[in-house]
Amino acid sequence: MTSAGNVIRVTLRRxxxxxxxxxxxxxxxxxxxxGASGSGKTTLLRCVAGLERPHDALVRIHDEVWQDDAAQVFKPAWQRPIGYVFQEASLFEHLDVRGNLGYASKRVPAGGSTRVGIDEAVELLGIGALLNRRASELSGGERQRVAIARALASQPTLLLLDEPLAALDHARRQEILPWLERLRDELAMPMLYVTHSADEVARLADTLVVLDHGKVVAAGPTATTLTNTSVPITLGDDAAALLAGTVQERDAQWHLVRVGFxxxxxWxxxxxVEPGRRARVRVLARDVSIAMHAAQSSSIQNAIACTVDSIAPAAHASQVMVRLRCGDSTVLLARITARAADALALAPGMAVCAQVKSAGLVL
Known part of the structure; x- marks a missing residue:
């Protein structure tokens, strides 16, 4: 999952x-x-970019040392091959899209990398039809796609994205998410993505790092970290499990698909989504109930045989978070009342049935 060549260690006192x-x-x-606002996400990103000077740090990307205080090495931001995408696109308003991309390409040093050329960036972000339009003529979603393409045109070895969808409404966020997925799947480049949106984490992240008051409280594969009941992300209203599956079939009559994992x-x-495609499925803890046996007649048609893995306190004293193991690698979360857990005498190792009232493909 990790590379010895990409290491970030930062200490900055505030x-x-x-x-x-x-x-x-x-x-x-x-x-x-x-993490929550003020947890240090953007500060960490700025330290990696060289925009903040930590008191003690080691930043090494692709075995190139950008900062090593022990060896008295510090490269300023302009010497670090990064692409930085902010919440606001910050395009040059007096230039058209082609001009904005061309300006970024001037940052590439002579004889530098040709990791992602302008033409490839244009194709990856689907902005070919926008090249002759002024920045002021673009929608919010279009502006952000151009901003990402401009970051890529500078030929970075690392792409930094600081809440790139935060300034967009729901419709524009849905418009740009597939393009971000494409970058994740097609670029041979690490990306650090700051967000406080659990939806974006579930849809985009391969690895999740949870920050709380400047400390890393959990880190690892996204699906594993999301179901770690000892960290804050699993306790709130957005607590959810992320399942990796494959679309098995479509039921045209009832407009459903069956996803196996x-x-x-x-269902x-x-x-x-066509059968055979791999997909992510997000299941909110609040949409999972627990029964001792599968119901014979119920409106809840998704029932999965599971084993209770652990029981932890939830955000409110009246509730608990039950971690359920299904198969060898799948984990679900169920947030139920403490009274219900007591009435069912739930305990680790007990065989139960998880009833999933709702779930969604996040692709």
Whole structure:
């Protein structure tokens, strides 16, 4: 999952907290930095970019040292081959899209990498039809796609994205998410993605790093970290499990698809995904109930045989979070009342049935 060549260790003391984070980046894919506002996500990103000077740090990307305080090495931001995408696109308004991309390409040093050329960036982000339009003529979603393409045109070895969808409405976010998925799947480049959206984490992240008051409290594969009941992300209203499955069949009559995964299957609303395609399925803990046996007659038609793995307190004292293991590698979360857990005498190792009232493909 990680690469010895991509190491980030940062210590930065601030009046409100001390950022003390250590992580290793995979050689490609999206690593999401998740946490509440003020947890240190953007500060960490700025330290990696060289925009903040930590008190003690080691930043090594693709075996190139950008900062090593022990060896008195510090490369300023302009010497670091990064692409940085902010919440606001910040395009040059007096230039058209082609001009914005061309300006970024001037940052590439002579004889530098040809990792992603302008033409490839245009194709990856689907902005070919926008090249002759002024920045002021673009929608919010179009502007952000151009901003990402501009970051790629600078030929970075690392792409940093600081809540790139935060300034967009729901419709524009849905418009740009497939393009971000494409970057994740097709670029041989690590990406650090700051967000406080659990939806974006579930859909985009390969690896999840959870920050709390400047500390890394959990890190690992997204599906594993999301079901770690000892970290804050599993306790709130967005607590959910992420399942890796394959679309098995479509039921045209009822507009449903069947997604199979290790340990079971789920019938979900048909989102136009063809059978055979791999898919992610997000199951919210609040949409899972527990029964001792599968119901014979019920409106809940998704029932999965599971084993209770653990029981932990939830955010409210009236509730508990039950971690359920289905098959060898699949984990579900169920948030139920403490009274219900007591009435069922739930305990680790007990065989139960998880009833999934709702779930969604996040592709």
């Amino acid at each position: 009046p409100e907290f001390t950022l003390d984070a250590s992580l290793a980046l995979a050689p490609r894919g999206i690593t999401a930095l998740f 290790d340990g079971g299957e789920l 979900l609303p048909d989102a136009g």
